Amino acid sequence: MGMHLKPLSDSFGVEILDFDANNITDETRGAIKLLFDNHQLVLIRNSGVNEEQHLELVKAVGPISTTDEIMKDGRQFTYISNVHSDGRVPNGELFYHSDHMFLDTPLKGISLYSIEAPEHGGETRFLNAARAFRDMPESLKKRIEGLSARHVYDYNANRGDARPDPSKLSDKVDTSVYPVVWVHPESGTPLLYISKLFTTEVIGLSREESDKLLDDLFAYLDSIPDEYAHKWRPGDLIIWDNLHLQHARADFPETERRALRRVPIALKVA
């Protein structure tokens, strides 16, 4: 097919430069799956795809996940939006995270398609969790060896720009425990699997020790510059590996309109 590609960073991400929404073939779908597997993030700017074509491209990577409560009725997408009445996480900053890391089966991937984009801010930032582990100072690597951490989503209290307070959790939470260095269930790659947005404690340590270790890990993650941050324009489409990469959102003025169609991709359960 001879797709023209442009790398987005040193360690992940590729942009397809000559995508044609009027000519989506088996070859296109195969290429997108291969690019996703090899680069963990695929970007198509000004893609020109309609809703049906968006879903079709996502399904080339994997089946659509229906674990979101809002999708139990058969919906195949949600809106991340301050424009739609049923839009999720409408405004504000979001710390780095991996979607659904507080559930027993997290998401393999996520796709976002931009419907409306703010003039200022609202970028989606990406962090390579595999590289973060690989490049971590040996002393820090030693401290997390064999440890697991708890991740929580508190439906009454979670904020995008504050760490969850384990002493103030409500009774409406989802929670799960994963190794701090989790192996990607499909690729076998070790990932640093903690997030400022969801991680509350390291299992088996005192609260003080756990807080200190998490503080040090987040300070390390904060010291890594963004390898890629996407400034959205309407029509842009991204599909990324939700485990290999973590994502965050830069703040933006609430007076600006921002709407994205989000399609979650299910992880194969062995």
Ligand SMILES: [Fe+2]
């Ligand atoms: Fe997210």
